[in-house]
Amino acid sequence: MLAAERRDLLLARLRTDGKVIAKELAAELGLSEDSVRRDLRELAAAGLCQRVYGGALPVSPAVADYATRTAVSLDSKARVARRAAELVRPGSTVILDGGTTALAVTRALPPDLAATVVTHSPTVAAALVEHPTVEVFLIGGRLFKHSAVTSGAAAAEAAERVQADLFLLGVTGVHPEAGLTTADADEAAMKRLLSRRAADTYVLASEEKIGAASPFEVLPWTAVAGVITDADVRLPVPVLHAG
Numbered sequence: 001m002l003a004a005e006r007r008d009l010l011l012a013r014l015r016t017d018g019k020v021i022a023k024e025l026a027a028e029l030g031l032s033e034d035s036v037r038r039d040l041r042e043l044a045a046a047g048l049c050q051r052v053y054g055g056a057l058p059v060s061p062a063v064a065d066y067a068t069r070t071a072v073s074l075d076s077k078a079r080v081a082r083r084a085a086e087l088v089r090p091g092s093t094v095i096l097d098g099g100t101t102a103l104a105v106t107r108a109l110p111p112d113l114a115a116t117v118v119t120h121s122p123t124v125a126a127a128l129v130e131h132p133t134v135e136v137f138l139i140g141g142r143l144f145k146h147s148a149v150t151s152g153a154a155a156a157e158a159a160e161r162v163q164a165d166l167f168l169l170g171v172t173g174v175h176p177e178a179g180l181t182t183a184d185a186d187e188a189a190m191k192r193l194l195s196r197r198a199a200d201t202y203v204l205a206s207e208e209k210i211g212a213a214s215p216f217e218v219l220p221w222t223a224v225a226g227v228i229t230d231a232d233v234r235l236p237v238p239v240l241h242a243g
Helices: 003-017 022-029 033-045 074-085 100-108 122-130 153-159 185-196
Strands: 050-052 055-057 093-096 115-119 134-138 142-144 149-151 164-170 173-175 179-182 198-204 216-219 226-229 239-241
Touching: 003 022, 003 033, 003 055, 022 033, 022 055, 033 050, 033 055, 074 100, 074 198, 074 226, 093 100, 100 122, 100 164, 100 198, 115 122, 122 134, 149 153, 149 185, 153 185, 164 185, 179 185, 185 198, 185 216
Parallel strands: 093 115, 093 164, 115 134, 164 198, 198 226, 226 239
Antiparallel strands: 050 055, 142 149, 173 179, 179 216
16 A cells, blocks of 8 residues: 555544544554554644544644634534523623634623623624623733734733633634643643633534644643533533534
């Protein structure tokens, strides 16, 4: 089997099985495990898979640039946003993460909602201008342009002063084994900090994030109250289905 044929097969297995285990595939094809691992390294370098211990997982399309993500899975994000908005109670304080699904949540909030929203996303804060009775606190800091959120020491210091009822968390990968992941280490650290400032954390998971993985873990499953998704999936935490 030619190298190009092997790589095509690996990509097909990722699509159908949701993962590749190098040892098992090598035995099935009569190849050395080193050959399979080398192919996986090349695919990962090309951004076509996410390598993990023992094999690989599908890469998340949510790691694309912000402008590209605004056109990905719009219907799914709207369904997730509507379900997430139901968790926001009048009078509560909510931390709303950045990203395109979080932006969809702002559109799903009732126009007469009286609540407080804390966010490190300038785009989310700007969208909430349309909600006259929502108090908005924008966490400042260095702008991470890929996700249009702030991070760094100034943002972390400001976040430490927040006390919230709910954190609506955005990630790029939601996988039963790899867990909750994102593509940037600093962004992952900021998300962990924000989660510690809220009584409950729920994950916003539109369809393209389910079964995918990124390099950096955000939180363990034990740190979240549930995952909001419209995908048919079984996870180690409660799933709030978005219809």
